[in-house]
Amino acid sequence: MDESAAESDPLTILIADDSDSDRLILKTLLKRLGHQVLDAADGQEAVALFRAGAPDIVLLDAMMPAMDGMEAAREIKRFAGERLVPLIFITSLSDAEDLARCLEAGGDGFLSKPYNRVMIKAKVNAFNRMRLMHQALSDQRDLMHEHNRQLLEEQHVARRVFDNVAHTGCLDAPNIRYHASPLSVFSGDVLFASPRPAGGMLVFTGDFTGHGLPAAIGAMPVAETFYGMASKGFDGSDILREINQKLGRILPKDMFCCGAMVEADFAQNQLRIWNGGLPDGWLVHSSAASYRLPSRHLPLGILSADQFNAEMEIIRTLPGDRLLLMTDGVLECSNEEGQLFGEQGVRRAVEGLGSTRHPFDALMTGIRRFTGHQKFGDDLTLCCLEMVDEAGLATLTEGAAPSTLAGPTEWKCVYEIQGSTLGEFSPLPLMLHICMEVPGLRRKSGEIYTLLSELYNNALEHGVLDLPSDWKYTPEGFGRYYSERATRLGKVSGHYIRFSFHHEPMQWGGRLRVVCEDSGQGFDFQSHPVLQATEMAQSGPRYSGRGLILLKRLAESIRFHEQGNRVEIAYDWYF
Amino acid sequence: MVDKPHLDEEALAELQDVMENEFPILIQTYLNDSKERIESLKAAMNVGDADAFARTAHSFKGSCINIGAPHLGELCKEAETAGKNERLSDVSPVLQAIEEEFQQVTDALKELMIRGTG
Numbered sequence: 001m002d003e004s005a006a007e008s009d010p011l012t013i014l015i016a017d018d019s020d021s022d023r024l025i026l027k028t029l030l031k032r033l034g035h036q037v038l039d040a041a042d043g044q045e046a047v048a049l050f051r052a053g054a055p056d057i058v059l060l061d062a063m064m065p066a067m068d069g070m071e072a073a074r075e076i077k078r079f080a081g082e083r084l085v086p087l088i089f090i091t092s093l094s095d096a097e098d099l100a101r102c103l104e105a106g107g108d109g110f111l112s113k114p115y116n117r118v119m120i121k122a123k124v125n126a127f128n129r130m131r132l133m134h135q136a137l138s139d140q141r142d143l144m145h146e147h148n149r150q151l152l153e154e155q156h157v158a159r160r161v162f163d164n165v166a167h168t169g170c171l172d173a174p175n176i177r178y179h180a181s182p183l184s185v186f187s188g189d190v191l192f193a194s195p196r197p198a199g200g201m202l203v204f205t206g207d208f209t210g211h212g213l214p215a216a217i218g219a220m221p222v223a224e225t226f227y228g229m230a231s232k233g234f235d236g237s238d239i240l241r242e243i244n245q246k247l248g249r250i251l252p253k254d255m256f257c258c259g260a261m262v263e264a265d266f267a268q269n270q271l272r273i274w275n276g277g278l279p280d281g282w283l284v285h286s287s288a289a290s291y292r293l294p295s296r297h298l299p300l301g302i303l304s305a306d307q308f309n310a311e312m313e314i315i316r317t318l319p320g321d322r323l324l325l326m327t328d329g330v331l332e333c334s335n336e337e338g339q340l341f342g343e344q345g346v347r348r349a350v351e352g353l354g355s356t357r358h359p360f361d362a363l364m365t366g367i368r369r370f371t372g373h374q375k376f377g378d379d380l381t382l383c384c385l386e387m388v389d390e391a392g393l394a395t396l397t398e399g400a401a402p403s404t405l406a407g408p409t410e411w412k413c414v415y416e417i418q419g420s421t422l423g424e425f426s427p428l429p430l431m432l433h434i435c436m437e438v439p440g441l442r443r444k445s446g447e448i449y450t451l452l453s454e455l456y457n458n459a460l461e462h463g464v465l466d467l468p469s470d471w472k473y474t475p476e477g478f479g480r481y482y483s484e485r486a487t488r489l490g491k492v493s494g495h496y497i498r499f500s501f502h503h504e505p506m507q508w509g510g511r512l513r514v515v516c517e518d519s520g521q522g523f524d525f526q527s528h529p530v531l532q533a534t535e536m537a538q539s540g541p542r543y544s545g546r547g548l549i550l551l552k553r554l555a556e557s558i559r560f561h562e563q564g565n566r567v568e569i570a571y572d573w574y575f
Numbered sequence: 576m577v578d579k580p581h582l583d584e585e586a587l588a589e590l591q592d593v594m595e596n597e598f599p600i601l602i603q604t605y606l607n608d609s610k611e612r613i614e615s616l617k618a619a620m621n622v623g624d625a626d627a628f629a630r631t632a633h634s635f636k637g638s639c640i641n642i643g644a645p646h647l648g649e650l651c652k653e654a655e656t657a658g659k660n661e662r663l664s665d666v667s668p669v670l671q672a673i674e675e676e677f678q679q680v681t682d683a684l685k686e687l688m689i690r691g692t693g
């Protein structure tokens with residue numbers, strides 16, 4: 001292809017005329033203009049020369065023997081295909097119908113006899129301009145097709161990579177229902193869910209400003225951070241802080257991520273929620289009225305670490321309560337008149353619920369009815385999480401089988417946090433990480449995390465902070481418990497919590513011994529009902545019944561020392 | 576009704592300019608072509624093929640106009656019209672006129688060539 005063809009470049013021109021003298025004149029005229037000429041005496045010859053010589057422009061006598069000009073024109077146009085080869089009829093026809101037939105056969109213009117030098121030059125130039133313009137357009141179109149194909153292919157690959165990083169986690173758990181477009185990653189929406197090592201779940205819904213590749217790129221580190229930290233036992237606030245900082249660092253100024261983090265604790269029947277810039281979440285109670293959870297924070301990726309507030313709102317729930325989270329796409333659904341579904345639409349769907357209707361179905365039906373489509377916008381994400389009994393829910397998959405490479409088997413480690421650090425930092429992920437170095441313990445990360453977090457939370461809340469656990473069991477006490485916890489944490493000083501680990505190999509596998517000591521008051525473990533008898537007790541001065549039972553169930557042995565502020569457990573694992 | 580000149584001097588001058596050395600070849604080609612066409616017209620008339628008659632007259636007309644023989648072109652047009660209207664019965668006079676005019680054009684062109692080369 002002569003892509004850089006200029007208007008002044010010589011052309012190859014095919015002429016066909018059965019009159020020898022006329023052909024001679026035309027051929028000479030065109031040669032004088034600097035063009036190369038192929039000449040044919042009839043239609044058949046013209047078609048053959050066209051195939052062989054690939055001319056740029058064709059001048060064709062309308063009436064010729066062997067093959068009529070019209071027929072030759074049709075053949076030539078068919079053979080040229082997408083290429084525009086201007087075809088000019090040489091004619092002394094003057095009848096309008098005859099001329100129309102020439103155009104229908106594919107003619108682009110006319111040239112009449114007698115030949116006129118100036119006219120021929122002007123015509124050839126004009127049609128050549130048209131040809132070049134068409135060629136430039138075709139080339140650009142081909143280039144665009146190629147770019148588009150490449151873009152789609154890249155999106156496909158990006159999608160595969162993204163799916164590997166941002167798998168759907170535990171979104172298919174029976175207590176979660178959601179709608180997300182299959183290509184939502186390119187619309188800027190994300191939805192992740194992960195079980196926590198010690199039970200419970202974390203769910204994150206996000207909506208990036210912008211669309212396409214930039215949004216998808218931003219979603220990658222969020223997915224990696226979320227799943228990575230969630231499986232290591234970090235809580236929602238920790239993960240939010242990390243995501244905020246990461247996005248602030250990598251995203252351009254005008255890009256950020258609206259999002260909501262939900263931490264569900266099924267055992268204690270509570271939800272923690274953080275909403276930064278997403279539409280109101282809704283908690284739909286199984287019995288009482290619904291409860292709105294509006295955004296109280298700026299989106300992620302805007303504030304610096306010291307300005308960012310990752311504190312999550314704590315809500316007491318009952319089994320069967322359902323939490324609805326959604327992205328802007330839900331509010332922005334429009335009907336044929338261009339009206340938006342809006343908060344009003346959501347409110348109507350949620351408040352008009354019968355007692356048996358699932359809020360997810362109600363909202364989806366509401367949107368479908370409103371938009372009048374079975375399929376709607378791509379950037380619409382809706383997620384409903386139900387508070388259920390934890391039993392029967394998937395827990396973190398018991399990682400890969402223990403490596404044949406021996407990890408550390410004989411080791412000791414003491415980790416102590418002190419003073420104000422107690423109020424600011426959770427040592428659990430780090431301690432879990434240390435234990436996970438032992439291949440035999442890696443499969444048991446959930447149990448180890450549960451043990452450590454029970455020990456730590458007990459030492460902190462009931463030891464260091466001296467909070468009575470029975471407060472948590474009444475609705476009034478619940479709020480009081482957490483506000484008191486926050487107040488006391490802010491003022492804590494002179495205290496410590498010390499963990500001592502000792503792991504040794506056994507012929508059956510290994511034994512991990514953990515001693516947890518705190519600087520608190522301790523408690524009367526001698527008379528604690530759970531320690532006295534096997535039946536459950538709902539309250540105790542120090543360990544809540546559930547926590548202690550969990551420890552007893554998971555650990556080989558549990559012993560209390562001193563005034564009850566030193567607990568020692570042994571945990572065995574088997575090959 | 577036919578009042579055009581035998582030769583269009585201006586058109587011929589331009590052709591001479593364009594064709595340069597090949598001008599005599601062009602004239603010779605035209606004359607040979609035309610003779611053939613007159614024979615074709617006669618043959619078509621004799622077998623009563625009105626369509627062939629009209630087509631030949633049409634082509635003949637085109638080359639006459641191009642070469643600068645407008646009067647002959649005009650006569651060809653008359654013949655073409657008669658052929659199109661399937662009036663071959665009364666084309667004999669036109670054909671006669673075409674032959675006479677062609678003789679005139681031939682003489683004039685030959686004279687022009689002699690002048691041109693002289």
